[in-house]
Amino acid sequence: MKRVSLTQYLVEEQRLHNTIPAELRLLIEVVARACKRISYSVSKGALGEVLGTADTENIQGEVQKKLDVISNEMLLEANEWGGHLAAMASEEMETIHPIPNRYPKGEYLLLFDPLDGSSNIDVNVSIGTIFSVLKAPEGMGEPTEEAFLQPGAAQVAAGYAVYGPQTMLVLTTGNGVHCFTLDREMGSWVLTESNMRIPESTKEFAINMSNKRHWHAPVQRYVDEMLAGKTGARGKDFNMRWIASMVADVHRILNRGGIFMYPADMRDPSQPGKLRLMYEANPMAMIVEQAGGAATDGRQRIMDIPPTKLHQRVPVFLGSKEEVELVTRYHADQ
Ligand SMILES: O=P(O)(O)OC[C@H]1O[C@](O)(COP(=O)(O)O)[C@@H](O)[C@@H]1O
Numbered sequence: 207m208k209r210v211s212l213t214q215y216l217v218e219e220q221r222l223h224n225t226i227p228a229e230l231r232l233l234i235e236v237v238a239r240a241c242k243r244i245s246y247s248v249s250k251g252a253l254g255e256v257l258g259t260a261d262t263e264n265i266q267g268e269v270q271k272k273l274d275v276i277s278n279e280m281l282l283e284a285n286e287w288g289g290h291l292a293a294m295a296s297e298e299m300e301t302i303h304p305i306p307n308r309y310p311k312g313e314y315l316l317l318f319d320p321l322d323g324s325s326n327i328d329v330n331v332s333i334g335t336i337f338s339v340l341k342a343p344e345g346m347g348e349p350t351e352e353a354f355l356q357p358g359a360a361q362v363a364a365g366y367a368v369y370g371p372q373t374m375l376v377l378t379t380g381n382g383v384h385c386f387t388l389d390r391e392m393g394s395w396v397l398t399e400s401n402m403r404i405p406e407s408t409k410e411f412a413i414n415m416s417n418k419r420h421w422h423a424p425v426q427r428y429v430d431e432m433l434a435g436k437t438g439a440r441g442k443d444f445n446m447r448w449i450a451s452m453v454a455d456v457h458r459i460l461n462r463g464g465i466f467m468y469p470a471d472m473r474d475p476s477q478p479g480k481l482r483l484m485y486e487a488n489p490m491a492m493i494v495e496q497a498g499g500a501a502t503d504g505r506q507r508i509m510d511i512p513p514t515k516l517h518q519r520v521p522v523f524l525g526s527k528e529e530v531e532l533v534t535r536y537h538a539d540q
């Protein structure tokens with residue numbers, strides 16, 4: 207197999223398609239380097255004293271795990287002096303993190319969920335890092351939170367690293383979705399799959415079924431019809447998977463199809479769903495669409511939602527196109 211490294215891929219992509227200016231390439235390489243460091247920490251587990259809680263809460267009132275904090279620090283530290291960013295924002299921080307004045311600055315904004323799937327850290331199940339890159343608005347001056355409030359359609363790059371049996375980096379810069387596997391001996395990311403495509407139809411769904419009693423009618427209807435199997439309205443049997451790490455669930459769907467759902471429910475109208483628009487839904491929506499799938503909040507395309515705040519939550523339905531369109535239609539029927 208001819209080995210193509212992440213750097214070679216990025217340089218070649220710019221040469222052929224002009225989609226990755228040097229600044230963006232260097233920024234992606236810094237993020238990938240930070241993910242490599244996170245991967246090494248994750249794999250050390252108890253030996254690296256990285257498991258367990260940090261005894262702190264993040265802005266969303268969630269108890270932080272040590273690895274949430276460590277991964278956040280690694281991403282901040284790596285990207286602060288890279289010279290390609292104006293500011294960063296993280297699921298784990300209350301507000302934005304402008305690049306300190308002692309470092310050179312650039313024209314991009316970086317958002318991340320440093321450690322996705324926190325509940326799986328201590329049980330040795332796949333977890334990940336999700337990131338999204340925006341261009342700072344022209345003439346922004348000092349970075350503000352408002353500068354980050356751009357719809358997902360404005361993303362110039364999005365990706366995730368999954369720390370599983372293998373560590374992989376899945377990336378899009380708007381020209382397909384490509385997967386790189388970490389070669390631990392060489393310390394490099396190697397292109398192992400180009401132009402990933404999500405099958406349009408599927409027989410597999412992912413949802414936290416324990417919330418069923420709280421769901422709204424369209425989601426009840428959609429899932430009930432799948433559960434009814436061959437003799438029900440859908441005329442086929444469905445299988446279910448729920449890893450409880452969005453990164454790992456989306457990675458499965460990218461590889462073999464399926465629909466992933468984290469709907470809003472009737473518990474707390476002030477919290478429409480669990481997942482965050484800026485750090486989870488938007489980057490994953492860009493990846494899924496670039497792979498031929500679809501991503502909605504049940505009513506509209508996720509990437510068209512105008513963000514109103516940094517830590518905004520949204521309902522998420524993403525994956526194989528036919529299924530996402532069907533559950534979105536059920537919402538419209540209501
Ligand atoms: O605990 P639940 O309800 O199954 O939720 C699982 C979902 O929560 C998340 O873990 C939220 O992400 P964080 O771990 O970054 O907070 C998703 O990765 C996952 O899909």
Ligand SMILES: [Mg+2]
Pocket residue numbers: 319321322323452486
């Ligand atoms: Mg997450």
Ligand SMILES: [Mg+2]
Pocket residue numbers: 274297319320321322323324
């Ligand atoms: Mg997280």
